[in-house]
Amino acid sequence: MTDPTRTIDCTHVIGPTGSLGAQTIAIKGDAIAAVTPSKSAAAEKLLAMPALVNAHDHGRAVRTSSIGADAMPLEIWINYIGLFPAVDPYLAAAMSYANSALGGAGTVMNHYTRAQGLTDLPTEVAEVARAARDVGIRAGFAVSMKDRNPLVYGDAGPLLAALPAEARREIEARLLKPPLSPQDYIKLVDDVAAAADSPHFNVQYGPNGVQWCSDELLQAIAKASERTGRRVHMHLLETKYQRAWADETYPHGVVRMLDNIGLLSPRLTLAHCTWANQYELDLLAERGVTITVNTSSNLHLHSGVAPVPQMHKSICKVAMGIDSKALDDDDDALRELRLSYLLHAGTGFDLQTTRLQALQQAVGNGRFAVTNVNDGGRIEPGAAADLLLLDWAALDNDGLRDDLDPLHVLYSRATRAHIRELIVGGRSIVTDGRVLGVDLPAVRAEVLDKMRAGMAANAGMIQALAALQPGVTKYYLDMPCC
Incomplete structure (x- = not known):
């Protein structure tokens, strides 16, 4: 139950205009009631900031490096995801969402590109929604949709023909399953929404990417999104091979094509855009x-x-995602915030954005993309009580100056180890490294036990993937590329 009222005295609060100094935050129900200068001489050594947002993820319970999916490009890496054994969807989602919460994310987008498959999808997603509710995070959920190019971006016939017979049988059985029709995909999203959609669990259309979705499917999604108001979450131009394929397939421009069919709108979130050009970014911003x-x-x-400085130049709405692959494979949203800012802010005195702006964009734009609610995600009266409280004494453990800008300290050294508490909707969901809504150690133990038992059935697929990799590598190295 959420306490009807609560006050938190903080050494520092990062508000809409930057550091506000020592403040008392009053929470009533699920919202911030007031933010006032602290009158307590014994204010706790806390830094309060908006809870972070992971605006693109895939909800994986276990790190992909644990199944050998690492140190390789997306185009071969993605096939290794099939090595994850199916487990109870509630447990898998609870483990994933709990790990996100421990990393500082109170709002998480789950592009569900691999279902457990133990039941029909609406029943499975209802369990995922229950896990999000128990952990206490806000969630977006995009239903995976794809109907072309399951193996490479083009004809996979020669690649399959070159494989040993046993490897080919494994690949065809695991990776080449027939897709749904566009109409059936739209109905599937409707069914999932009927089973799981709520104010804290926003169901969305999830086309995997242009290279994996036919024009007919993308057109059906654009029409359905316009009709229903439901958001769309999709990958775009993540790799140079996708760029090359898109330029050949859509000589007048892949982003222009998406605009022509009505898919570009404020309802659309695009993950990556790593290889987008300035014209495309201008159009996306518009x-x-x-x-x-x-x-x-x-x-x-x-x-x-990613060309983030160019995105800022175009005035694009930019959010932050972890994509189930944080720098240390640990869902640390604080470290991701720092890395993303330092890598993309600019050089020398020519900075494209400030630390405060980067934080506000990551939280504000991210919350809208995930929840479809444009509430800003700031610490101010009337805002949702979604707060991340950090141990200021541990952050500033040198203690040499009392006038340090907490934003600078945050971007210099904050990690998940500094999190004292994560509050979402006025509810404390993480305290001192412990997730309150689920027994994470027990959940983790059960998930790993089932996955370890299931890995024995993967021996043939592991050999098949090893046989597939040289052919996939040659396919893309031979592709005329940017």
Whole structure:
């Protein structure tokens, strides 16, 4: 139960205009009632900031590096995800959402590109929604939709023909399942929404990406989104190979094509846009599209560095995602915030954005993209009581100056280890490294036990993927590329 009233005395509060100094935050129900100068001489050594947002993720319970999916480009890495054994969807989601909360994210987008498949999808997603509710985070949920290019961006026939017979059988059985029709995909999203949608769990259309979705499917999604008002969450131009494929397939421009079919709107979130050009960014900004930048994931998968300064120049709405692949594979949203800012802010005196602006964009744009509610995500009266409280004494453990800008300290050294409490909607969901709504150690133990038991069935697929990798590598190295 949420306490009807609560006050928190803080050494520092990061408000809409920057550091407010020592303040008392009053929470009533699920909202901030007041923010006033602290009169307590014994104010706790806390830094209060808006709870962070992971605006693009895939809800994986276990790190992909644990199944050997690491140190390789997306185009081969993505096939390794099939090695994860199916487990109870509630437990998997609870583990994923709890890890996100421990990393400082109170709002999380889940592009559900791999279902557990133990029941029909609406029943499964209802369990995912229950896990989000128990952990206490706000969630967006995009239903995976794809109907072309399941193996490579083009004809996979020669690649399959070159495989040993056993490897080919494994690949075809695991990775080449027939897709739904566009109409059936739209109905599936409606069914999932009927089973799971709520004010704290926003169901969205989730086309995996243009290279994986036919024009007919994308057109059906654009029409359905316009009709229902439901958001769309999609990957775009994540890698240079996707850029090359898009330029060949859509010589007049892939982003222009998306605009022509009505998909570009404020209802659309695009993950990555790592290889987008200035014209495309200008058009995305004009249409009000949100771009979620996934800095660590791009580095891990050798996808490149997103043109964030150009996004700022175009006045794009930019959010922050972790993409289930944080720098240390640990869902640390604070470290992701710092890395993304330092890598993309600019050089020398020519900075494209300030630390405060980067924080406000990551939280404000991210909350809208995930929840479809444009409430800003700031610490001010009337705002949702979504707060991240950090241990200021541990952050400033040198204690040499009492006039340090807490934003500078935050961006210099804050990690998940400094989190004292995460509050979402006035409810404390993490305290001193412990998730309050679920027994995470027990959940983790059960998930890993089931996954370890299930890995025995993957021996053939592991060998098949090893046989597939040289052919996929050659396919893309031979592709005329940017």
